[in-house]
Amino acid sequence: MGKDTLQRFKENETFTLLHQPPFETIFRRDFHLKGSWHKDFFHNTNPIVLELGCGKGEYTVALARQYPGKNFIGIDIKGARLWRGAKTATMEQMPNAAFIRTRIDCIESFFAAGEVSEIWITFPDPQPKNVRKRLTSTLFLSRYRHFLQAGGLLHLKTDSQLLHEYTKASILHNRLELLEANADIYGSERTDELLSIKTHYEQLFLKQGLPITYLRFRIDGDRRLSEPEATSYEL
């Protein structure tokens, strides 16, 4: 491990807005703020918005600056990446930003029913060979359903045609509510301050000339979700 990474890990320990619970304390067990993020951490009743696989946390930090009336939590397993967002949020003394270092697979340990109002998934690994590991697989959507408010929004921004088509097919197959599907946000007329934030990976993909896609949808309901046929989305 490089000197910089070790230094970041050390500094991460000093950030009060970064939570890094040991795996054994959250595996099938509740994190101490589950159900009390509003009361015991943010000290307000504002909506909570998550960024999953946040990397350096560009969306979490930029949205927290733009929307002081909402709370933002970035989640990723990589501490050296999270350091960037946690450091900026700490230096700017942001009262409405937090980060969690954990595996998203254990996300139900962190949030209670109805505690979260929106989820952003920004440039996740498309996992071409392993559907269940996709952050928009029905396995993960079923987990998010446990804590996303009724009417809550899910946003997926990706360069991956496969992940975009797969997620769209799953939304249609499971009769979820699709609010927007955009196959090329910068090539379309769409100008939206929400979508104009560019993450680290997004900038790399833009340099390669890849179109950036966007989906916004809801996952309300309690009907069991099932995977769409691969032939309905594979290119």
Ligand SMILES: C[S@@+](CC[C@H](N)C(=O)[O-])C[C@H]1O[C@@H](n2cnc3c(N)ncnc32)[C@H](O)[C@@H]1O
């Ligand atoms: C391609 S990067 C994108 C990072 C950032 N959103 C961006 O756009 O620059 C994907 C991120 O998701 C994280 N990730 C993938 N699967 C994860 C999981 N199951 N739990 C936690 N983090 C995960 C990785 O650590 C990585 O930082």
